Amino acid sequence: xxxxxxxxxxxxxxxxxxxxxxxxxxxxxxxxxxxxxxxxxxxxxxxxxxxxxxxxxxxxxxxxxxxxxxxxxxxxxxxxxxxxxxxxxxxxxxxxxxxxxxxxxxxxxxxxxxxxxxxxxxxxxxxxxxxxxxxxxxxxxxxxxxxxxxxxxxxxxxxxxxxxxxxxxxxxxxxxxxxxx
Numbered sequence: 001x002x003x004x005x006x007x008x009x010x011x012x013x014x015x016x017x018x019x020x021x022x023x024x025x026x027x028x029x030x031x032x033x034x035x036x037x038x039x040x041x042x043x044x045x046x047x048x049x050x051x052x053x054x055x056x057x058x059x060x061x062x063x064x065x066x067x068x069x070x071x072x073x074x075x076x077x078x079x080x081x082x083x084x085x086x087x088x089x090x091x092x093x094x095x096x097x098x099x100x101x102x103x104x105x106x107x108x109x110x111x112x113x114x115x116x117x118x119x120x121x122x123x124x125x126x127x128x129x130x131x132x133x134x135x136x137x138x139x140x141x142x143x144x145x146x147x148x149x150x151x152x153x154x155x156x157x158x159x160x161x162x163x164x165x166x167x168x169x170x171x172x173x174x175x176x177x178x179x180x181x
Contacts, residue, residue: 001049001050001067001168001170003065003067003124003135003137003170004108004109004124005106005108005126006065006135006170006171008105008106008126008133009065009066009067009126009132009133009134009135009170010063010064010065010132010133011036011038011063011064011065011066011129011131011132011133011134012038012039012061012062012063012131012132013036013037013038013044013061013062013063013064013172014036014037014059014060014061014062015034015035015036015053015057015058015059015060015061015062015064015172015174016035016036016037016043016058016059017034017035017058018032018033018034018035018055018058019032019033019034019035019045019094020032021033031047031048031049032047032048032055033045033046033047033094034046034047034048034053034169035094036064038085038131039131040084040131042085042087042095042098043087043093043094043095044066044085044094044095044098044167045094045095045096046064046066046167046168046169047167047168047169048169049168050168050170052169052170052171052172053169053171053172054172057172057174060172060174060175060176061174061175061176062172062173062174062175062176063132063172063173063175064169064171064172064173065135065169065170065171065172065173066134066135066167066168066169066170067134067135067136067137067167067168067169067170068100068127068134068135068136068137068138068162068165068166068167069137069138069165069166069167069168070138070139070164070165070166071100071136071138071162071163071164071165072138072162072163072164073136073138073140073149073154073160073161073162074148074149074150074160074161075149075150075151075158075159075160075161076101076159076160076161080159081103081159082101082102082159082161083101083102083103083128083129083130084101084102084129084130084131085098085099085100085101085129086098086099086101096167097163097164097165097166097167099161099162099163100127100129100134100136100160100161100162100163100165101129101159101160101161101162102127102128102129102130102134102159102160102162103127103128103157103158103159103160104125104126104127104128104154104155104156104157104158104159104160105125105126105127105128105133105156106125106126106156107123107124107125107126107154107155107156108124108125108126109122109123109124109125110122110123110153110154111123112153117143118141118142118143119140119141119142119143119144119145120139120140120141121139121140121141121145122138122139123136123137123138123139123140123154124136124137125154127160127162135170136162138165
């Protein structure tokens with residue numbers, strides 16, 4: 001998977017665990033779930049769909065390149081400037097689709113199409129969430145983009161809320177070598 005300027009994405013984490021994928025009827029396994037712990041204690045669960053992470057690095061501290069995909073996006077309410085990830089599950093469980101709050105750092109891709117009754121936008125953006133910068137890739141479709149998104153176009157400096165995402169990991173760069181826990 002390619003993402004525009006992916007080298008600018010970083011999220012400091014501890015790669016804590018690998019949860020093996022369930023066994024499929026044909027004997028193969030579904031992809032494993034990677035457990036990443038953020039500095040604030042949030043436990044984020046991501047699937048390495050593209051086999052980018054060396055599973056032998058469990059236990060390592062490092063930086064993850066994370067992308068939020070297929071998301072609902074809107075501007076934060078006027079006067080709100082919140083950053084971070086809010087888990088959808090109790091703190092003791094892995095968060096698979098947290099609500100993201102942050103500030104747009106870059107919008108390298110914005111491809112808009114306007115049809116008769118709706119607008120469609122494919123976008124890629126970099127979002128500063130306080131502890132790091134994550135990617136956002138989604139398509140927005142709405143009869144009125146202003147009403148749905150809160151603006152006609154995302155700009156650097158906008159404060160956004162992102163929900164209902166699938167999260168992919170592009171890379172994990174270890175700063176300490178892990179090993180079996």
